[in-house]
Amino acid sequence: METNIPNRDFTQNACKLCAPLGACLAYKGVKGAIPFLHGSQGCATYIRRYLISHFREPLDIAASNFSEASTIFGGGEALKTGLLNIVRQYSPEMIGVASTCLSETIGEDVPLALRELRISKGITGLPSMPFASTPSYAGTHADGFQAAVLSMVKTIAGADKPESIEQPVVNILPGMLSTADLRHLREISEDFGLKPVILPDYSETLDGGPWAEYQKLPSGGTSVEEIKCMGASVMSVEFGKVSTSGLSAAEYLEKEFHVTARKMERPIGVKATDLFMNELSHASGKPVPEKYEKERARLIDSYVDGHKYVAGKTAAVFGEADMVTAICGFLSEIGITPVIAASGDMSSRFVAAMKEAVSDFDEKDIRIIDSADFRDIEEAVEELSPDILIGSSKGFAMSRKTGVPLLRAGMPIHDRMGGARILQIGYRGTQAFFDSICNTLIENMQEESEIGYTYI
Amino acid sequence: MTDISILDERKKQIFTKGNDDFEMKCESQSVSGSVSQRACVFCGSRVVLYPIADALHLVHGPIGCAAYTWDIRGALSSGPQLHRLSFSTDLRETNVIFGGEKKLYAALTQLIEMYKPKAAFVYATCIVGVIGDDVDSICRKVTEETGIPVIPVHSEGFKGTKKDGYAAACQALFTLFDNFSPNMDEKPKFAINILGEFNIGGEAWIIKEYYRRMGVNIISVMTGDGRVDDIRNAPLASLNVVQCSGSMTGLAKMMKEKFGIPYIQVSYFGVEDTAKALYDVAEFFGDAELLKNTSEMIKAEIAEIHPEVLSIRRQLEGRKAAVYVGGAFKAFSLLKALKNIGMDVVVIGSQTGAKEDYKTLKEICDPGTIIVDDASSLELAKFIIEKKADLVIGGVKERPIAYKMGIGFCDHNHERKIPLAGFEGMLHFAREVRNTVLSPVWKLFPARNEVKKESSGKAA
Numbered sequence: 001m002e003t004n005i006p007n008r009d010f011t012q013n014a015c016k017l018c019a020p021l022g023a024c025l026a027y028k029g030v031k032g033a034i035p036f037l038h039g040s041q042g043c044a045t046y047i048r049r050y051l052i053s054h055f056r057e058p059l060d061i062a063a064s065n066f067s068e069a070s071t072i073f074g075g076g077e078a079l080k081t082g083l084l085n086i087v088r089q090y091s092p093e094m095i096g097v098a099s100t101c102l103s104e105t106i107g108e109d110v111p112l113a114l115r116e117l118r119i120s121k122g123i124t125g126l127p128s129m130p131f132a133s134t135p136s137y138a139g140t141h142a143d144g145f146q147a148a149v150l151s152m153v154k155t156i157a158g159a160d161k162p163e164s165i166e167q168p169v170v171n172i173l174p175g176m177l178s179t180a181d182l183r184h185l186r187e188i189s190e191d192f193g194l195k196p197v198i199l200p201d202y203s204e205t206l207d208g209g210p211w212a213e214y215q216k217l218p219s220g221g222t223s224v225e226e227i228k229c230m231g232a233s234v235m236s237v238e239f240g241k242v243s244t245s246g247l248s249a250a251e252y253l254e255k256e257f258h259v260t261a262r263k264m265e266r267p268i269g270v271k272a273t274d275l276f277m278n279e280l281s282h283a284s285g286k287p288v289p290e291k292y293e294k295e296r297a298r299l300i301d302s303y304v305d306g307h308k309y310v311a312g313k314t315a316a317v318f319g320e321a322d323m324v325t326a327i328c329g330f331l332s333e334i335g336i337t338p339v340i341a342a343s344g345d346m347s348s349r350f351v352a353a354m355k356e357a358v359s360d361f362d363e364k365d366i367r368i369i370d371s372a373d374f375r376d377i378e379e380a381v382e383e384l385s386p387d388i389l390i391g392s393s394k395g396f397a398m399s400r401k402t403g404v405p406l407l408r409a410g411m412p413i414h415d416r417m418g419g420a421r422i423l424q425i426g427y428r429g430t431q432a433f434f435d436s437i438c439n440t441l442i443e444n445m446q447e448e449s450e451i452g453y454t455y456i
Numbered sequence: 457m458t459d460i461s462i463l464d465e466r467k468k469q470i471f472t473k474g475n476d477d478f479e480m481k482c483e484s485q486s487v488s489g490s491v492s493q494r495a496c497v498f499c500g501s502r503v504v505l506y507p508i509a510d511a512l513h514l515v516h517g518p519i520g521c522a523a524y525t526w527d528i529r530g531a532l533s534s535g536p537q538l539h540r541l542s543f544s545t546d547l548r549e550t551n552v553i554f555g556g557e558k559k560l561y562a563a564l565t566q567l568i569e570m571y572k573p574k575a576a577f578v579y580a581t582c583i584v585g586v587i588g589d590d591v592d593s594i595c596r597k598v599t600e601e602t603g604i605p606v607i608p609v610h611s612e613g614f615k616g617t618k619k620d621g622y623a624a625a626c627q628a629l630f631t632l633f634d635n636f637s638p639n640m641d642e643k644p645k646f647a648i649n650i651l652g653e654f655n656i657g658g659e660a661w662i663i664k665e666y667y668r669r670m671g672v673n674i675i676s677v678m679t680g681d682g683r684v685d686d687i688r689n690a691p692l693a694s695l696n697v698v699q700c701s702g703s704m705t706g707l708a709k710m711m712k713e714k715f716g717i718p719y720i721q722v723s724y725f726g727v728e729d730t731a732k733a734l735y736d737v738a739e740f741f742g743d744a745e746l747l748k749n750t751s752e753m754i755k756a757e758i759a760e761i762h763p764e765v766l767s768i769r770r771q772l773e774g775r776k777a778a779v780y781v782g783g784a785f786k787a788f789s790l791l792k793a794l795k796n797i798g799m800d801v802v803v804i805g806s807q808t809g810a811k812e813d814y815k816t817l818k819e820i821c822d823p824g825t826i827i828v829d830d831a832s833s834l835e836l837a838k839f840i841i842e843k844k845a846d847l848v849i850g851g852v853k854e855r856p857i858a859y860k861m862g863i864g865f866c867d868h869n870h871e872r873k874i875p876l877a878g879f880e881g882m883l884h885f886a887r888e889v890r891n892t893v894l895s896p897v898w899k900l901f902p903a904r905n906e907v908k909k910e911s912s913g914k915a916a
């Protein structure tokens with residue numbers, strides 16, 4: 001193993017996005033919620049544009065639209081005016097507020113402004129307004145995402161158990177998954193007879209059907225009411241062990257409300273999915289439904305069918321550290337060595353999580369690159385010549401240059417249809433992922449072969 | 457159909473031709489809390505300077521600004537591709553506390569050593585303005601040390617609107633002419649600069665080819681397929697032809713003042729405007745052969761595309777379009793081009809139009825058309841639905857609004873990859889509009905079916 005934390009004075013083609021983007025995405029997973037950035041107009045617009053190109057769905061993000069005057073004299077009034085304008089136009093159930101570089105640097109006290117707004121005379125019926133501090137000079141979009149999830153739990157969650165719900169409730173804190181992954185999580189939990197509260201769940205708000213009428217805020221998402229009851233759930237399952245610098249949302253719920261926190265890698269691969277299924281089985285007191293036993297059996301069967309195509313192959317995986325870790329764990333399960341694991345995140349936990357996730361870690365020669373940009377990744381790819389690249393569509397330029405095929409995973413995927421709903425988790429998602437990996441390698445083999453075999 | 461209301465602060469920015477006293481309030485900061493489609497000062501600067509392919513573009517700030525503008529535009533280069541890389545000083549907390557000047561200096565010197573660019577543009581973002589890094593003096597120092605122009609672009613996001621970013625970019629371009637005093641006797645014949653043309657999908661190449669056939673020399677295009685040395689020679693031209701008026705008129709004015717070069721405003725979008733642009737240039741030089749070449753070429757080009765455009769026109773006759781674009785000048789041309797293919801414009805607006813622009817828009821659009829400045833996404837949705845548009849023309853942020861309601865969409869911002877300029881561009885445009893408006897997929901949409909029923913079978 002070799003770790004490599006680049007120390008340079010510039011970033012060339014970042015393998016990360018800014019913290020407020022992560023916060024906006026997390027907030028979009030709540031029913032009737034609108035993200036609100038305290039900062040200049042550009043942040044909201046750029047983030048909208050970027051996320052729209054990934055999800056291909058309408059996505060409104062409001063901003064306090066800082067002017068030069070707000071920058072000099074403070075943006076508290078602009079923030080309050082903006083929030084009230086949003087209430088007037090959108091009637092949201094929650095406004096997810098996040099700061100930007102600008103408002104953080106000039107030292108805006110957002111919580112104070114929110115309190116002042118609440119106690120202002122004549123203003124009633126304000127929605128929940130969780131606030132996440134997300135200066136992007138202090139973290140990446142993964143940190144911003146987690147900060148927003150934690151802020152929602154801290155601001156809204158209580159321990160009142162809803163009487164109307166009879167089945168056991170589990171909290172699922174999935175991190176930055178695809179919309180198909182989120183839907184599959186719900187399906188799995190419900191098949192166990194559980195009521196899942198998935199925070200956030202943007203599977204419908206950012207991947208819905210056509211509208212008969214214009215929806216100011218798309219339907220779907222975890223409701224504020226559900227979040228209110230998260231302290232009364234039987235268990236919290238939280239995916240990912242890297243991208244939280246302080247207390248995670250599950251840990252907070254455990255500390256405040258004694259809800260058992262189970263932290264695990266996102267369930268990609270047989271082993272990781274088994275672990276998840278076991279937790280749900282434990283929480284529900286029910287065995288794993290036969291449907292999943294069958295999916296698991298089919299998956300292992302296909303591992304055998306495809307094992308020679310992947311045996312001894314090497315991969316470079318890049319993206320959010322939690323995704324990279326889970327994928328590397330899965331790759332080592334099928335016999336691919338992840339020779340490069342790169343993330344733009346800056347977390348001291350990355351190496352430790354990789355050690356836990358990847359079997360026989362010490363025997364493998366894995367280059368882990370923390371705070372990576374695409375220049376670092378490309379240099380490592382040129383040196384180590386992996387057989388496949390796995391990561392966002394931003395790896396395309398590198399793939400084209402080095403000739404190593406790219407399998408798209410994670411976010412953003414700006415150059416394919418359906419990039420936002422790639423199913424990757426559970427036995428079913430792993431199946432799709434495994435097939436794609438095999439097929440990418442087979443296709444590459446065909447392309448490189450002079451003869452071009454049609455029977456493989 | 458929808459209960460979208462308009463914020464009081466916004467009511468002076470929306471008018472319907474024929475219904476209201478027309479006095480557009482524009483060129484102002486977006487209302488706080490309105491989900492404006494606008495970006496920021498940085499965006500304006502980045503758009504203009506982005507296509508200069510042999511320059512280093514270094515964004516000085518935290519990572520977001522650089523990450524979101526990495527290779528997002530369809531501005532093509534026939535040579536170097538340096539502009540397609542995304543460089544940032546990626547400021548961290550310690551830089552914010554202790555200042556980012558050292559990092560900027562180190563980044564610049566390292567990158568210039570690595571890539572040997574012809575010039576470097578340093579974009580100052582929001583927090584650079586706040587923490588007070590002396591970007592100008594760093595740039596001066598690196599210029600002295602490396603011998604290439606290292607130009608600060610003051611594009612702090614909060615300092616105004618996208619338009620202020622255009623001005624910052626013009627200022628930056630203008631500094632490329634420092635120490636340049638053209639010898640007027642050595643001016644090439646019939647030589648022009650094209651300003652405000654960004655070579656989206658290769659549009660500059662189409663336009664350059666027209667001028668080549670006419671016999672007009674192009675000294676530089678600013679900034680499509682741009683090269684620093686070409687731009688530095690721009691003062692040798694006899695005429696500046698400004699396409700994107702919003703972004704580049706500022707530079708044309710500065711060049712007029714310093715070098716005495718006159719400028720005209722043109723558009724290369726649509727048959728009518730393209731022809732007018734080419735004739736205007738030919739007439740400026742007044743040469744008989746040039747005029748003859750121009751006239752012959754235009755006739756040949758129109759004859760080439762006319763039959764197919766006409767056939768598309770027959771298919772689209774009477775359909776309605778909503779247009780929301782960045783600059784107002786583009787909106788004028790779009791309105792004419794849409795009329796050309798048989799469509800009625802029912803909503804038209806821009807992010808950065810000036811009062812005069814809106815007056816012109818009012819004159820050329822039909823009664824009942826909604827004219828809007830700096831629209832929010834909700835307002836756009838409201839007008840598009842109320843006016844029963846069959847097509848929306850805009851950028852990436854407007855696209856999903858249209859698609860969700862089952863309405864066709866045509867991208868007319870910098871991210872598109874298909875050239876829409878010139879005569880052949882008009883054909884691409886007509887085809888794209890037809891392909892989306894007449895797609896059978898809309899028949900499966902609940903909202904569109906309702907509209908069809910109400911319009912009592914007018915639609916095909």
